[in-house]
Structures are given as C-alpha cells and as structure tokens.
Amino acid sequence: MRSPDRRAFLGLGALTAAGIAGFLTGCSSSSSSSSQDGEGGEGGDGGTLRAAFAGGGSSETLNYLLGPTALDFVRARLVHGALGAIDAGQPDGVRYGVLESIEISDDLATYTLRLRDAVAFTDGSPVTAADLLYSLRAPDELGGLPFTRLAGRNFDLAAARVVDDRTLDLPTLTPIADGRLLLCQSMLVVKEGVTEFTPQTPSCGPFVIEAFEPGRQTVLRRNPDWFGPAIGEEVSLSEIHLLSIGDPEARVNALRGGQAEFVSGVSPATARTLADAEGVAVTAGEPPYVSNLRFVMNLAHPPFQDERVRRAFRLAIDRQAIVDTVYFGRAHLGNDVPALGFPGYHAELEQRAHDPEAAEALLREAGHAGMAIELTAGPELTGMVETATLMVEHLRAIGVDATLNELPAGQLFADYEAYQRLPFAAGYNPPAPFEPNHTPGNFPDIDELVVTARSATAEADRTAASREAQRLLWERGNEIIPVFVPTVDAHADGVGGVRHLQFPDLSLATLDPA
Amino acid sequence: MTWRDVALRGLVAAGTLLVLSAVIFFSTDVLPGDAAGIIAGQDATERERAEIRERLGLDRPAVVRYLEWLGDAATGDLGRSAAAGRPVAEVLAERLGNSVLLVALAAAVVAVPALVLGLAAGLRAGRPLDRALSSLTVVLLALPEFLLATGLVVLLAQHWSLFPAVSMVPAGDAPWQHPDLLVLPVASLVLGGLGVATRLVRAAAASAAEHPAVEQARLDGESGARLAWSYVLPAAAGPALQGFTVMVAGLLGGSLVVETLFAYPGIGHEVAQAVTYRDTAMVQGLGLALAGAVLLVLLAGDVLARALDPRSRPARRGGGAA
Numbered sequence: 152m153r154s155p156d157r158r159a160f161l162g163l164g165a166l167t168a169a170g171i172a173g174f175l176t177g178c179s180s181s182s183s184s185s186s187q188d189g190e191g192g193e194g195g196d197g198g199t200l201r202a203a204f205a206g207g208g209s210s211e212t213l214n215y216l217l218g219p220t221a222l223d224f225v226r227a228r229l230v231h232g233a234l235g236a237i238d239a240g241q242p243d244g245v246r247y248g249v250l251e252s253i254e255i256s257d258d259l260a261t262y263t264l265r266l267r268d269a270v271a272f273t274d275g276s277p278v279t280a281a282d283l284l285y286s287l288r289a290p291d292e293l294g295g296l297p298f299t300r301l302a303g304r305n306f307d308l309a310a311a312r313v314v315d316d317r318t319l320d321l322p323t324l325t326p327i328a329d330g331r332l333l334l335c336q337s338m339l340v341v342k343e344g345v346t347e348f349t350p351q352t353p354s355c356g357p358f359v360i361e362a363f364e365p366g367r368q369t370v371l372r373r374n375p376d377w378f379g380p381a382i383g384e385e386v387s388l389s390e391i392h393l394l395s396i397g398d399p400e401a402r403v404n405a406l407r408g409g410q411a412e413f414v415s416g417v418s419p420a421t422a423r424t425l426a427d428a429e430g431v432a433v434t435a436g437e438p439p440y441v442s443n444l445r446f447v448m449n450l451a452h453p454p455f456q457d458e459r460v461r462r463a464f465r466l467a468i469d470r471q472a473i474v475d476t477v478y479f480g481r482a483h484l485g486n487d488v489p490a491l492g493f494p495g496y497h498a499e500l501e502q503r504a505h506d507p508e509a510a511e512a513l514l515r516e517a518g519h520a521g522m523a524i525e526l527t528a529g530p531e532l533t534g535m536v537e538t539a540t541l542m543v544e545h546l547r548a549i550g551v552d553a554t555l556n557e558l559p560a561g562q563l564f565a566d567y568e569a570y571q572r573l574p575f576a577a578g579y580n581p582p583a584p585f586e587p588n589h590t591p592g593n594f595p596d597i598d599e600l601v602v603t604a605r606s607a608t609a610e611a612d613r614t615a616a617s618r619e620a621q622r623l624l625w626e627r628g629n630e631i632i633p634v635f636v637p638t639v640d641a642h643a644d645g646v647g648g649v650r651h652l653q654f655p656d657l658s659l660a661t662l663d664p665a
Numbered sequence: 666m667t668w669r670d671v672a673l674r675g676l677v678a679a680g681t682l683l684v685l686s687a688v689i690f691f692s693t694d695v696l697p698g699d700a701a702g703i704i705a706g707q708d709a710t711e712r713e714r715a716e717i718r719e720r721l722g723l724d725r726p727a728v729v730r731y732l733e734w735l736g737d738a739a740t741g742d743l744g745r746s747a748a749a750g751r752p753v754a755e756v757l758a759e760r761l762g763n764s765v766l767l768v769a770l771a772a773a774v775v776a777v778p779a780l781v782l783g784l785a786a787g788l789r790a791g792r793p794l795d796r797a798l799s800s801l802t803v804v805l806l807a808l809p810e811f812l813l814a815t816g817l818v819v820l821l822a823q824h825w826s827l828f829p830a831v832s833m834v835p836a837g838d839a840p841w842q843h844p845d846l847l848v849l850p851v852a853s854l855v856l857g858g859l860g861v862a863t864r865l866v867r868a869a870a871a872s873a874a875e876h877p878a879v880e881q882a883r884l885d886g887e888s889g890a891r892l893a894w895s896y897v898l899p900a901a902a903g904p905a906l907q908g909f910t911v912m913v914a915g916l917l918g919g920s921l922v923v924e925t926l927f928a929y930p931g932i933g934h935e936v937a938q939a940v941t942y943r944d945t946a947m948v949q950g951l952g953l954a955l956a957g958a959v960l961l962v963l964l965a966g967d968v969l970a971r972a973l974d975p976r977s978r979p980a981r982r983g984g985g986a987a
Contacts, residue, residue: 208938209756209947212749220942297713362836365749366756366938367930370836394833396928397938400815404830405928408822411831561943567714 197387198662200646202413202655203402206395211365213348215339216295221415225654226369226393227339232270232278232355232378235335236652237584239439239494245335248382249278249355251317253334259326259606262306264334266317270378272342272353280319284311285343287321293346301333305587326606328613332493332584337653357386357658369393379658387648387661406431406641412662413642415655419534422639423479430644435481436637436651438492440582443485444532446542446631450593452574454519458627463513467549468542469505470633477537481639485632488621490585492635495604495614497621511549523552527570528577529563533636535577542633579636582653586617597623671968678960682953685960686738689952690731693945734949743950747943753950756935761954763840764924764931768916770847771854775912779862783905784893786863787870798863805860810922814853818926821849832929840930850920850927857919858912865908866901873900903973910966914959 207220215227238246243253249270254263270278288308290299302308305327312320323330342353350360357379358371371391379386394411396402403421405411407428417425417433426433448455448464455461465487474482483491486503490496514520524546528539536557546553563577564570570578580588586605591598597620604617624630640655645663650656718724734744743753786795805813822830832846840847873879874897882896921933928934932951939947 206938207942208935208944209746209751210749210939210942210944212751214749217749294716296717300713364836365751366935367834368836392836394928396831396833397934397941398925398928401831401926401928404818404822405833408826408830410829410833561941565943 196389199390199392200388200413200657200660200662201392201394201411202415202657203394203396203405203411204415205397205399205402206366208366208395208397211395213350213352213360213363214293215348216290216293216299218296221654222393222395224337225415225657226371228356228652228654228656229358229371229391229658230354230356230360231339231341233335234264234338234340235331236656237332237335237439237493237582239492243331244494245331247335249283249340249378250335253331255328255330257608259328259608260323262321262323262330262334263314264319264321266319267378267381268317269381270355271376272355273359273374273376274342274353276342276353277316278340278355279316279343280313282340282343283319284308284313285345286340287311287338289341289345299337301336301587302338305330305333326608327587328607328610329584329587329605333587336583357384358391361390366395368395384659386658388657391657391660403641406643409643412646413640413649413655413657413660415638415640416533417639417641419478419481419639422481422641425641431641432644432646433639433641434649434651435639436582438483438635439490439496439584440651440653441483441491441635441637442532442579442581443489443491443632444535444538444577444579444634444636445489446526446539446575446577446633448629448631449572449574449576450629451572454517454522454524455574455629457517457519459513459517460519460522461627461629463510463517463549464546464551465503465631466506466510466513467545467551468631468633469545470503471505472545473534473538473541473633477534477541478634478636481637482534483635483637485634486625487628487630487632488585488624489580489588489630489632490583492582493584495585495617497618497625499618500622500625503625507545507549514549514551521550521552523554524575525554525556526575526577527556527558527563527573529558530560531563531577532579533639534634535579538633539577542631585621589620593629594623594627597628670971674964674967678964682957682960685956686735686953687731689949689956690734691727693948693952694727694730738950738953743953744946746939746947747945753947756947757932757951757954760930760932760935761958763929764917764920764933766841767847767850767854767920767924767929767931768913770851771858771916772909772913774851774855775858775862776909779859779866779909779912780905783863783866784870784897784901786867787901788874788893788897790867790871790874795867798867802860802863805856806864808856810853810857810919811926813856814849814923814926817849817852817856821852830927832927834930846929850923850929853923853926854916854919857923858916861915862909862912865912866905869901869904869908870897872904873897876900903970906973907966907970910962910969913966914962917955917959917962 204222204225205220206222211220211223212218215223218224232249234250235245235247237244249267250264251267252265264283266278266280266283272278287302289295291303291308305324307322307324310322314320340355345352350363357374357377359374360369361372362370371393373386373389377386394405396405399416399418402414403417403425406414422433425431448461450456470484474480474484484502486500488497488500514522526539526543528536530536539555543553543555570576586601589601600616600620604613604620607613607616638651638655642649646660647663648659648661650659737744741754743757745752782798786798789795818830821827828845828848832840832850834840834843834846879896879900882892887896920931921936924931924934925937932955936948936951939951
C-alpha cells in the first residue's frame with residue numbers, strides 16, 4: 152500500500168511549483184489551471200491523497216440521497232457532477248458546474264437551466280436536459296433525505312419542460328429570486344433512470360469509484376474525461392482514498408503517523424496543539440461556510456413570550472469569551488441573525504454587546520428576576536456543549552437560575568417532537584442562505600417580509616425586505632446565535648488546494664512531495 | 666461430563682441468549698428518539714419524518730417488531746441497516762472474522778505469560794514474588810482499555826514510530842495480511858486481559874497447591890517447574906481454563922473500545938458507529954451476535970473445564986446426572 156504512494160510521490164518533482172500555485176489560489180474561486188504545464192497535458196499523476204473523515208460505519212452508502220454522514224456527501228460530490236456551488240464572489244452568487252447558466256424570468260416564476268456543452272457521463276453518453284430533470288426529481292422519487300429535497304420544495308418539478316437537449320424550463324411553486332442558490336447548493340447530476348448507486352453507476356464528476364467498502368474506505372481514481380478543464384478546474388491527484396475513522400483521536404493519530412494526509416473534523420483543543428506541530432497545518436472554513444450555533448428560546452415557554460426576557464438573555468452572553476475559550480479563536484462572532492457571509496447577510500446591524508447590567512435590569516423590569524431555566528445541549532456540533540456551559544454561567548451572573556441538561560451524542564435531535572418542546576435548547580444549521588431556510592410561524596410580520604425578500608420583482612425591494620426581516624429578528628427574535636463555527640481540518644504540509652464548501656472539497660487538492 | 670450435561674448447558678445458554686435478546690431489543694428500542702429523527706435532520710417537515718418512520722417500520726408496536734426480529738434472527742436474517750439498507754448479517758459476516766482474529770491473537774499471546782506468572786505466583790502465595798505480581802496485575806486491571814491503548818499509541822506509534830497508530834486495512838485486503846496493523850490493537854487487548862488471566866491462574870494454582878496430591882509430591886521432593894508442570898497444572902487446569910474463557914469473553918467486550926480507538930474493521934467498531942448514528946437494527950443485530958459469541962465462549966470454557974477437572978471424573982459413574 153505504501154510503496155505505490157512513494158512511487159507516485161517521486162514522480163512529482165516537476166509539480167512542486169504547480170502544487171504551491173494550486174494551494175495559493177485554492178481558497179479563491181478560480182484554481183490552478185497552470186498546473187497543466189507540469190503534468191505534460193496528462194494530468195492526474197499528482198499522487199494519492201488519503202483523507203480521513205468520521206464516516207458512518209456500515210450506514211455509509213453511495214446513494215447520497217440516503218447517506219446521512221458528511222463523508223457520504225463528500226464522496227458523492229467527488230463522483231457526481233454538481234450543478235454549481237455557492238460563491239458570493241460571482242455575479243450570480245454561484246459558480247456554475249455542469250450548468251452553464253440559470254436565467255430567471257422577469258416575474259421570477261420560471262427558471263431556465265442551460266447545460267454546459269460536451270459534458271458526458273463515464274459511459275460516454277452526453278448529459279442531457281432529461282438527465283438534469285431526472286436528477287432534480289430523484290430526491291423526491293427515490294425517497295431522498297429531507298436535506299436533498301430542496302428543489303422539490305421550491306420548484307414545480309412536475310410541470311418542468313425539456314426545451315432541447317441542453318435546456319430545461321423549471322417553473323417555481325411561488326415566485327422566488329433565490330432559486331440559483333437553492334439549485335447550486337447541493338444538487339448533483341445523475342443519469343436518467345438510475346435508481347441504484349454502485350461503483351459502476353455512470354457519473355460525471357472529477358473522480359470515479361474504484362473500490363468502496365462502507366465504514367472502511369473508498370478508493371477514487373481521477374476521471375480523465377471530466378469537464379472541469381472547461382471551467383478552469385484541473386484535477387492534479389491521481390487517486391483519493393477516503394478513510395472512515397470514527398474516533399476523532401484516531402483520525403489525528405492517522406495524520407501524525409503519516410497514514411493520512413488530510414483529516415476532517417478536528418476539535419478546537421486538538422487544533423491548537425496541532426497548529427504548533429511540525430509538518431502539519433490547520434485550516435478552517437471561512438464565512439459563508441460556517442455553521443450557526445443557535446440557542447432557541449421557545450416562545451411557548453411563558454417567560455420567553457416577553458420580549459424583554461429574550462433581550463436580557465441575549466445581552467447576558469459574553470460572545471467573545473465563547474470564541475476565545477471554547478474555540479481558541481477559531482470561530483466567528485454571531486449577532487443573532489443567521490447566514491453570516493452569504494450575500495444577503497445584514498452586516499450593518501450593530502454587534503450585540505455583552506451587557507450584564509442592562510440584562511439584569513431588563514429581567515427585573517419584566518418581573519422574571521431569578522427565573523429558572525434549563526438549557527439542553529448535546530455534542531452535535533463542535534463546542535456546542537462547552538458553549539452551553541459558558542452560557543449557563545453567563546446567565547447565572549445576571550441572577551437566572553440556569554442549569555445545563557447535557558445529552559449524550561446523537562440524542563438531541565433524535566426525538567424531534569420532544570426537542571421542539573424544550574424551553575431552551577441548543578441547535579445548529581449548516582451553511583445556508585437565510586431567506587429560503589427561514590422557518591415561519593413565530594412572527595407573522597417577519598414571515599411576510601421574508602416572502603417579499605424572496606419574491607419581490609425588484610431587487611431593491613427584496614434586499615430592503617430581507618434587511619428589515621433580519622433587523623426585526625435581531626431586535627426581538629427568539630434565537631441566540633453567539634458564534635458561527637467553521638469545520639476545522641488538518642493536513643500534512645504539502646497538501647494544498649482543498650476548498651471549504653459546506654464540506655471539504657478535495658477535487659482540486661494537490662500534493663507536494665517535499 | 667456427559668453429552669446430556671453438555672446439551673443441558675447449551676439449553677441454559679440458549680435461554681440466556683433469549684433473555685438477552687429481549688434486553689438488547691427493548692433497551693435500544695425505548696431510548697428516546699429513533700433513526701428517523703437522526704436521518705431526517707433538522708429541516709425536515711412532519712410529513713417527511715413520518716414517511717421515514719414508516720419506511721423503517723418504526724410505526725408498529727415494539728412487541729410485534731421484537732417477535733418478528735427474533736423470528737427472522739433465528740433464520741439468520743438480522744434485519745437491515747436503517748440508513749443504507751445493508752443487511753446486518755452481511756456486515757456481521759464481513760466483520761466478525763476480523764474481531765475473532767484480534768481476540769484470538771490476544772488470547773493466544775496472553776496465555777503463556779498468564780500461565781507462567783500465574784503458576785509462579787500461585788505456588789509462592791503470600792511471598793514477595795506473589796505480592797509484586799499481584800500489584801502489577803492490579804495496576805493492569807485498574808487501567809481502562811482506552812488508557813492502555815492511548816499509552817501504546819503515544820509510545821510505540823508517535824514517539825518511536827514502530828507501528829501504525831491506526832489500523833487502516835487497505836481496500837480489498839484482510840487484516841491478517843497486514844500484521845503491523847494488528848500489533849497495537851492486540852497489544853492493548855493483551856494488556857487489558859493479562860491482569861485478569863494471571864490472577865485467575867494464580868487463584869487456581871494456589872488452591873491446587875493445597876491439594877493433598879501436590880502436598881505429597883512436595884514431600885517427595887518435587888519442586889520448581891517440575892512440580893508446577895506435573896502436579897499443580899493438571900489440578901489447576903480446569904478452573905484456570907474456565908477463568909481463561911471468562912477473560913476471552915471480556916476481551917470481546919474490550920474489543921469494542923480498542924477497535925474504535927484504532928479504527929480496526931471489526932464488529933466492535935461497527936457497533937460504536939451504529940450507536941452514534943442510532944442505527945437500531947445494526948446495534949441490535951450486532952449486539953445479539955456479540956452476546957451469542959460471549960455465551961458460546963463461556964459454554965466452551967465450562968464444558969472443557971469440566972472435562973479437565975479430575976474431581977468431576979468420578980461423577981461419571983453416577984450416569985451423569987448433575
């Protein structure tokens with residue numbers, strides 16, 4: 152196992168410069184097309200990257216519509232072509248992949264999706280509008296998990312119309328302006344009629360599956376016919392081995408022992424130690440690719456119906472202390488509104504201060520001084536329990552009789568009905584734009600603003616409505632979002648080009664043999 | 666020990682397994698929430714949640730599901746993983762051999778030092794060597810497996826870089842093809858089991874040493890290794906073997922921790938992952954298999970110990986009634 156790797160490394164001398172170039176540009180949206188020179192036009196002899204993820208034991212599956220773990224999606228994203236990716240730096244807010252463009256009708260009721268020319272599946276057949284439509288319907292028709300069903304919730308897939316081989320007309324359920332973000336967030340393309348996902352299933356991504364053993368590893372080989380070069384994306388690696396290592400300590404041990412070059416999901420404390428270690432570098436996702444850690448004050452719980460109590464709780468929290476002591480600086484200050492880093496994020500809102508005196512006064516004024524509250528949290532997101540612990544302390548400092556109910560891993564959301572009844576509970580959202588993910592029901596005026604923010608025909612009206620909705624949420628909403636948490640990864644020196652999307656994207660990663 | 670005895674003990678083990686199956690099924694079933702909650706994620710609608718629950722068959726009464734599960738298990742069908750739909754029996758078949766390899770290697774490695782040290786200590790009960798060995802085994806017993814394993818990783822993998830820290834077996838290969846990947850997990854289990862095994866052998870040897878026949882041999886001038894080998898060991902073999910199988914059963918449990926720490930592709934690692942993802946069918950199926958394996962080992966130990974115990978031999982005259 153090790154000797155082929157060495158051989159692959161040895162042939163890499165000429166690639167060093169290209170590899171570094173790839174690393175430097177890897178964080179931006181463009182990438183290292185210059186690496187072509189070093190590869191003599193062949194490409195993909197850049198070695199084997201072994202990347203370890205938490206995995207999901209035998210629950211791992213090639214059917215990304217059903218796979219519940221990050222690894223399942225990381226793998227699928229390497230194997231199947233994506234419609235695009237969210238990229239705030241692009242004019243449309245997205246960077247297109249299999250798609251060449253998405254046009255929106257003036258009434259925001261029809262989206263026209265145009266496929267890139269000459270994108271083909273591994274069986275040689277071209278990717279057509281019929282494949283695209285099938286792919287959009289597949290999550291609903293193949294019983295996909297809720298997070299895969301974004302398209303069906305917003306578009307009238309039954310009424311979609313194939314215009315020609317490369318063009319698809321997609322009517323919306325109600326007029327929306329943010330459909331590009333939804334379509335490019337996580338949608339992948341599969342061939343029409345595919346119902347089973349095996350290593351032989353035709354695909355059109357940067358890599359193909361050579362071997363798959365659930366709970367152990369996936370061996371991926373570069374797809375020489377990938378359309379990437381057409382959009383300036385060149386694969387350097389010849390192979391990626393995705394390793395499933397459930398225990399976080401074991402993952403880091405694999406990196407330190409040279410059994411993996413990249414590990415995902417490093418704890419803040421370990422990241423701090425690793426940052427000083429020789430031969431290892433730590434990277435973290437940047438906004439918008441950060442999860443919001445939120446604490447929901449249930450409006451069915453009488454004290455929280457009083458706006459002053461909610462504001463008092465928000466003022467009581469020392470957010471900077473959480474960033475410093477829980478995350479050792481590897482987190483971003485939250486301001487009680489979601490979707491930090493997305494184009495629609497209201498960055499001009501005043502940053503909520505830590506003001507225990509004002510908080511205590513507000514509680515007294517509301518007649519809830521010394522109120523008792525139990526905060527429920529579990530280790531579902533890095534630092535969730537530690538943050539909750541600090542928050543309980545902060546609340547005690549303003550006289551609240553706060554206690555922490557810490558659940559073991561996997562229990563917080565397990566009984567979702569019970570979770571929703573909790574008076575005060577921790578939760579989180581993976582990176583996603585605010586408007587389409589807003590849950591209505593608590594504040595009718597905000598819900599209405601969000602509808603306007605999604606459907607007004609004039610962009611200025613949409614922006615104004617979105618900002619007003621966020622301002623109102625900031626003022627009297629029932630969520631405390633103290634921090635945004637990135638995924639922290641570690642890699643051996645010499646690994647470059649890893650992009651942080653919702654999950655690490657290894658397709659353009661490079662290996663430097665030095 | 667007659668065939669009737671063996672059959673009787675087998676029946677008792679089967680009954681125990683039946684009780685355990687109910688314990689495993691209901692204890693995993695009554696936990697708050699289910700795979701539907703985990704799989705659905707936070708943004709699912711009520712309808713989507715209900716749909717997943719129905720697809721997984723979680724909407725029917727627990728007793729009905731238990732009886733069905735038990736019936737299926739009897740025919741070798743342990744159900745399917747909640748997420749990916751893989752048959753549990755297939756996962757079991759794939760991983761059980763790896764775990765058995767790990768535990769068998771550890772047991773084999775433990776046997777020799779446990780026997781030598783246990784006999785040496787048992788024959789010198791109360792003397793300095795015995796006391797020193799007792800302290801050592803107590804320390805080993807007191808250290809949890811994860812601490813022993815972590816210690817081994819820090820020293821042998823990170824400090825001296827002698828062995829890989831994680832047992833990532835390459836795709837398509839079996840663990841036995843990569844002995845270097847087995848060293849640390851086996852060593853962790855050995856350290857975990859050595860204390861127990863040595864103490865059990867010591868106890869058996871100490872009590873055998875008081876046996877009149879051993880006393881007689883000692884008076885006849887036998888001593889040292891010869892005394893241990895020819896007189897004490899035969900008398901102590903039965904109980905020692907029984908103790909040994911208890912230790913092996915314990916190793917099966919310990920492999921849960923050790924496999925997880927080394928990402929070793931065994932059944933324990935799989936159980937730990939299934940618990941995290943609340944894959945109830947997987948936890949139940951693999952749990953039942955582990956329970957069955959432990960009972961089988963204990964049964965084998967029991968039967969062999971009886972067969973070896975010289976005191977049980979005269980009982981044969983009585984027709985084998987227990």
